[in-house]
Amino acid sequence: MQDVFIGFSAVGWRELVMFAVGGALIWLAVRKEYEPMLLLPIGFGAILVNLPLSVVWEHEGAAGFLKVLYDGGIANELFPILIFIAVGAMIDFGPLFKNPAMIFFGAAAQLGIFATMIIATLLGFDLKAAAAIGIIGAADGPTAIYVANKFARDYLGPISVAAYSYMALVPLIQPPVIRMLTTKRERTIRMTYHETGVPRWLKILFPISVTLVAGFVAPISAPLVGSLMFGNLIRESGVLERLSQTAQNELAYLVTLLLGITIGSSMRADKFLNVTTLMILGMGLVAFVFDTAGGVLFAKLINLFLPTDKKINPMIGACGISAFPMSARVIQKMAAEEERGNIILMHAIGANVSGQLGSIIAGGMVLALVPLVAG
Amino acid sequence: MNIDVQSLREAGATVQAAFVSLGGLIGVFSTLAVFYLIIRASEAFGRRSPTNE
Numbered sequence: 001m002q003d004v005f006i007g008f009s010a011v012g013w014r015e016l017v018m019f020a021v022g023g024a025l026i027w028l029a030v031r032k033e034y035e036p037m038l039l040l041p042i043g044f045g046a047i048l049v050n051l052p053l054s055v056v057w058e059h060e061g062a063a064g065f066l067k068v069l070y071d072g073g074i075a076n077e078l079f080p081i082l083i084f085i086a087v088g089a090m091i092d093f094g095p096l097f098k099n100p101a102m103i104f105f106g107a108a109a110q111l112g113i114f115a116t117m118i119i120a121t122l123l124g125f126d127l128k129a130a131a132a133i134g135i136i137g138a139a140d141g142p143t144a145i146y147v148a149n150k151f152a153r154d155y156l157g158p159i160s161v162a163a164y165s166y167m168a169l170v171p172l173i174q175p176p177v178i179r180m181l182t183t184k185r186e187r188t189i190r191m192t193y194h195e196t197g198v199p200r201w202l203k204i205l206f207p208i209s210v211t212l213v214a215g216f217v218a219p220i221s222a223p224l225v226g227s228l229m230f231g232n233l234i235r236e237s238g239v240l241e242r243l244s245q246t247a248q249n250e251l252a253y254l255v256t257l258l259l260g261i262t263i264g265s266s267m268r269a270d271k272f273l274n275v276t277t278l279m280i281l282g283m284g285l286v287a288f289v290f291d292t293a294g295g296v297l298f299a300k301l302i303n304l305f306l307p308t309d310k311k312i313n314p315m316i317g318a319c320g321i322s323a324f325p326m327s328a329r330v331i332q333k334m335a336a337e338e339e340r341g342n343i344i345l346m347h348a349i350g351a352n353v354s355g356q357l358g359s360i361i362a363g364g365m366v367l368a369l370v371p372l373v374a375g
Numbered sequence: 376m377n378i379d380v381q382s383l384r385e386a387g388a389t390v391q392a393a394f395v396s397l398g399g400l401i402g403v404f405s406t407l408a409v410f411y412l413i414i415r416a417s418e419a420f421g422r423r424s425p426t427n428e
Contacts, residue, residue: 118393357407361403366395373394
């Protein structure tokens with residue numbers, strides 16, 4: 001008789017709280033449409049893994065289906081890599097080729113990663129955990145998962161949730177930071193855009209060159225950069241249209257589906273419900289704020305050296321984060337609100353795709369440097 | 376260099392994080408600068424190339 005009610009007796013308040021957390025993520029996905037493709041599966045995964053006895057994870061010594069997915073897709077970093085192939089197939093570097101200077105905003109807006117890493121160490125985290133937390137500032141889910149899995153597997157759940165949640169909240173996070181750091185006059189700066197053709201060979205050569213350079217500068221970043229650029233090469237080659245479409249659609253959707261629910265399975269009550277999780281969520285927000293500030297301030301710095309008619313709208317700097325294309329859309333909306341008819345979208349997209357490059361290079365740098373100094 | 380790395384390994388986590396941050400930012404800027412040069416060089420080459428589309 002006792003076995004019949006074991007489900008009720010095996011659940012505690014912590015599991016009930018996790019059901020609420022999972023429910024809140026599903027609510028955000030359905031009601032607010034915040035990254036629904038990720039937050040809904042993550043929320044449901046969090047509910048599943050906290051059910052009594054956690055059978056979906058492990059039962060009577062046998063791995064449950066979520067543990068099988070975790071071992072086969074997260075622990076060995078397969079899912080983030082597959083997502084990168086899909087993302088690479090979706091990226092059009094055209095706007096960047098037309099205004100290559102935008103690439104530097106992709107570097108400046110990684111400031112949040114490093115600032116947060118320092119803050120995390122001040123709060124008592126060791127360097128590897130701090131690096132994993134800082135990488136939330138990459139504003140790039142797969143990179144965050146990849147680095148967290150290498151350095152702080154116990155924090156994978158909160159780091160992933162923070163990364164995807166704040167990416168969804170970019171329209172709320174970036175505008176106040178930008179307004180605080182810029183004047184109305186700066187926000188109304190207009191930028192000319194010249195529509196020029198980009199030779200096909202450049203589009204093909206670029207992913208190969210990027211892979212080679214990144215492979216030499218930070219060899220440990222090769223899986224991240226290589227998979228992203230492989231996807232992009234498939235897209236730009238012009239001879240693999242079906243593979244490109246498959247990567248952009250079927251592969252992206254299938255892996256996203258499995259990635260989300262598997263990440264959710266890392267949110268077990270005993271590991272997730274603690275002060276550390278709250279600290280990680282707080283520092284994730286700090287990372288996004290510093291990213292935005294880094295990009296905007298860098299643009300203002302550059303403007304000091306540019307003639308009046310060549311000045312950059314500093315809001316463009318905020319697009320250097322990897323949240324594509326949301327950040328570019330947010331900035332264009334802000335520009336149009338500040339002055340009707342001010343179109344800076346293509347510059348913003350150029351900076352935004354640079355952010356995708358910058359985030360994986362920053363991830364590679366962290367992966368290379370942290371073991372060097374942490375031993 | 377080995378001595379420097381050794382002293383970093385013995386330093387506190389915040390000092391280590393500051394080193395990683397400095398090195399990381401320099402690394403990201405320099406790598407993207409190389410990509411910038413690749414694009415610019417390709418443009419220059421493309422302008423001279425008769426097969427430019």
